[in-house]
Amino acid sequence: MRQAGACARSAKFRTCCKRRHVASLQWHLQIFTDLDVIRGLVDTFRSLPVPIVIDHFGLADATAGTDQAGFSTLCDLLAQGRCWVKVSAAYRISKNEPDFPDATPIAKALIAANPDRVLWGTDWPHTGRHGDTRTSEPPLIEYRQLDEGILIDRLADWAGDDPTLAKVLVHNPARLYGF
Numbered sequence: 634m635r636q637a638g639a640c641a642r643s644a645k646f647r648t649c650c651k652r653r654h655v656a657s658l659q660w661h662l663q664i665f666t667d668l669d670v671i672r673g674l675v676d677t678f679r680s681l682p683v684p685i686v687i688d689h690f691g692l693a694d695a696t697a698g699t700d701q702a703g704f705s706t707l708c709d710l711l712a713q714g715r716c717w718v719k720v721s722a723a724y725r726i727s728k729n730e731p732d733f734p735d736a737t738p739i740a741k742a743l744i745a746a747n748p749d750r751v752l753w754g755t756d757w758p759h760t761g762r763h764g765d766t767r768t769s770e771p772p773l774i775e776y777r778q779l780d781e782g783i784l785i786d787r788l789a790d791w792a793g794d795d796p797t798l799a800k801v802l803v804h805n806p807a808r809l810y811g812f
Contacts (some may be wrong), residue, residue: 754803
């Protein structure tokens with residue numbers, strides 16, 4: 634159902650990117666969504682005139698591994714250079730704190746798909762899960778006490794070597810953000 638709704642709105646989304654001058658402002662779209670929506674919008678993503686950044690591993694489920702529905706679509710978009718993916722906030726795809734070992738196959742597959750299109754961010758202050766419902770009262774925000782040193786060590790493991798780590802931390806963000 635959610636995928637069908639996303640597909641129905643994709644033409645409007647594409648028009649908004651063009652008409653509202655997102656492209657002319659040299660902006661990018663940062664999208665916080667899951668693999669089902671990515672699968673439903675894959676043709677739209679391929680046709681957009683602006684860079685797309687998909688947050689948090691595309692919200693892949695670390696316990697489901699790399700064979701889960703929609704993950705190959707995300708890897709294909711990445712391999713074709715049609716998106717960037719942030720490998721940040723492993724706690725959004727894994728519950729195995731503090732170093733999220735089950736996120737490793739997901740992260741390594743994304744980096745292998747296109748190491749020139751992967752980004753990392755701390756996602757500090759490490760907020761809790763985002764709810765799917767809206768209420769009149771804002772929810773109390775929980776913050777995780779994570780060790781950023783462990784997270785950087787995990788990223789280095791995912792990258793596999795210093796040149797790839799430098800791409801993810803330095804060169805890729807410099808190209809995307811123009812600095």
